[in-house]
Amino acid sequence: MKDADTIVLPRLASTEVDVEDPWGEGHDVAPQPATDPVRWRVAAWLVPALLTVALCLVRAGAPAPPTDDTPAWGFAGSALMRWWVEVLGTSGPAVRVVSMAAVTAAAALVGLLAARLFTPRVGLLAGVIFALLPTSTRYAQEVQPYALTVFAAVLATFLLVLAVDRPTFGRFAGYGAAVLLLGLSHGLALLLLAGHGWTVFAFRRGVAGRWSAVALLGALPAAAALGLFGGGTGAPIARGARLTPDVLAATPRELFGVTALGIMLLGLALFSLPLRRSAAVYTAWAVVPPLALLLVAQATPIWGSEVLLFTLPAWATLGAVALARVRARWCAVALVAIAVLGAPAQLARPALEGPERATGNLARIIQLWTRPAGGETPHGARPAPAGE
Numbered sequence: 088m089k090d091a092d093t094i095v096l097p098r099l100a101s102t103e104v105d106v107e108d109p110w111g112e113g114h115d116v117a118p119q120p121a122t123d124p125v126r127w128r129v130a131a132w133l134v135p136a137l138l139t140v141a142l143c144l145v146r147a148g149a150p151a152p153p154t155d156d157t158p159a160w161g162f163a164g165s166a167l168m169r170w171w172v173e174v175l176g177t178s179g180p181a182v183r184v185v186s187m188a189a190v191t192a193a194a195a196l197v198g199l200l201a202a203r204l205f206t207p208r209v210g211l212l213a214g215v216i217f218a219l220l221p222t223s224t225r226y227a228q229e230v231q232p233y234a235l236t237v238f239a240a241v242l243a244t245f246l247l248v249l250a251v252d253r254p255t256f257g258r259f260a261g262y263g264a265a266v267l268l269l270g271l272s273h274g275l276a277l278l279l280l281a282g283h284g285w286t287v288f289a290f291r292r293g294v295a296g297r298w299s300a301v302a303l304l305g306a307l308p309a310a311a312a313l314g315l316f317g318g319g320t321g322a323p324i325a326r327g328a329r330l331t332p333d334v335l336a337a338t339p340r341e342l343f344g345v346t347a348l349g350i351m352l353l354g355l356a357l358f359s360l361p362l363r364r365s366a367a368v369y370t371a372w373a374v375v376p377p378l379a380l381l382l383v384a385q386a387t388p389i390w391g392s393e394v395l396l397f398t399l400p401a402w403a404t405l406g407a408v409a410l411a412r413v414r415a416r417w418c419a420v421a422l423v424a425i426a427v428l429g430a431p432a433q434l435a436r437p438a439l440e441g442p443e444r445a446t447g448n449l450a451r452i453i454q455l456w457t458r459p460a461g462g463e464t465p466h467g468a469r470p471a472p473a474g475e
Contacts, residue, residue, distance in 0.1 A: 131201070131211045131214065132210065135198045135215055138219075139227070140187075142218060142223075142224045143227045186235070192238050193241045197241055199245065204368065208411050212422075213403050213407035216406055220348065220399060223399065226393075233397075236273040239265060239276065240279050244368070246265050247286075248368065250298075251290075266301070266305030274310075280306065281379045282375035284299075285371045286364075342396065344432045348428050351425070352405070355406035356373070366405070372398060
């Protein structure tokens with residue numbers, strides 16, 4: 088009896104599916120920057136920055152948008168604006184340069200960070216989406232702390248990524264300085280640390296101790312300035328509203344500028360949620376601070392949509408991750424839709440009751456900035472009108 092010929096079967100490719108990543112992208116696979124042309128990596132941050140500058144210039148001639156007489160500037164913003172007023176004066180365009188520069192730098196960093204964690208295409212899309220949001224250019228025009236706060240939030244997250252990827256003293260020191268700037272620009276922006284902490288403990292527990300120490304040291308000056316240790320009244324954290332269903336329902340419009348834009352970005356974000364580290368960084372950034380503020384708002388009237396503006400870069404990037412998965416023509420259609428939806432708010436001018444309203448409002452704010460130490464106006468107080 089003759090033996091049958093032996094047949095050697097070829098090795099089949101692995102059919103194992105990563106259940107943690109339904110998109111099949113692989114778990115925590117870092118992009119290969121060497122394969123990306125240099126021009127795309129440069130475009131990821133340069134195009135958003137230039138677009139932001141262009142959109143800011145479109146509204147540069149508009150009157151100053153109405154704001155509270157008592158600005159919510161933290162100590163960093165107050166010191167910066169006091170120095171800026173002394174150097175360049177109190178004209179509207181000169182004062183606005185600070186906010187414009189902060190938003191422009193934030194847009195560039197949004198693209199740079201997303202390009203590092205994903206691909207240059209995602210970075211370019213994220214930066215452009217952030218620049219197209221009406222609230223980005225709105226607060227670039229306002230004499231308020233939010234532009235500086237957004238910049239500090241993006242900078243702190245960027246430096247956190249660098250620090251946990253290669254933990255060194257210099258990188259953690261840079262992160263601590265960014266946290267310090269974040270807290271001094273607006274106290275409630277330190278809620279971002281809750282999102283950072285979730286990311287660190289979930290994916291980089293080996294550096295959790297160092298992160299905790301640096302984050303605490305960076306936040307201490309802001310906590311002391313806000314009087315959280317007792318023994319002083321401190322500076323007011325924020326003047327918010329009581330949390331009601333109507334207030335919550337208005338949040339998408341106030342945060343994104345247009346309700347439809349908020350719904351669109353939230354929908355896109357749902358397609359960016361496989362629990363890879365890169366996406367989880369942004370998910371924690373976008374979701375954890377609002378949830379923390381929601382809990383705090385149960386006890387005190389502190390809710391304010393503008394306080395959460397530092398989460399806009401995260402929402403823009405989550406939307407970009409989803410768009411990067413579709414063909415270029417559909418991606419272009421989505422960007423055009425975002426631009427069209429936001430155009431009315433981008434081009435809107437504040438309604439003025441008289442020609443002097445914006446100028447007078449800006450003058451009162453500048454007066455509050457430059458008030459000498461010890462002569463601060465109590466929170467909520469208004470300066471006396473001329474002639475009284």
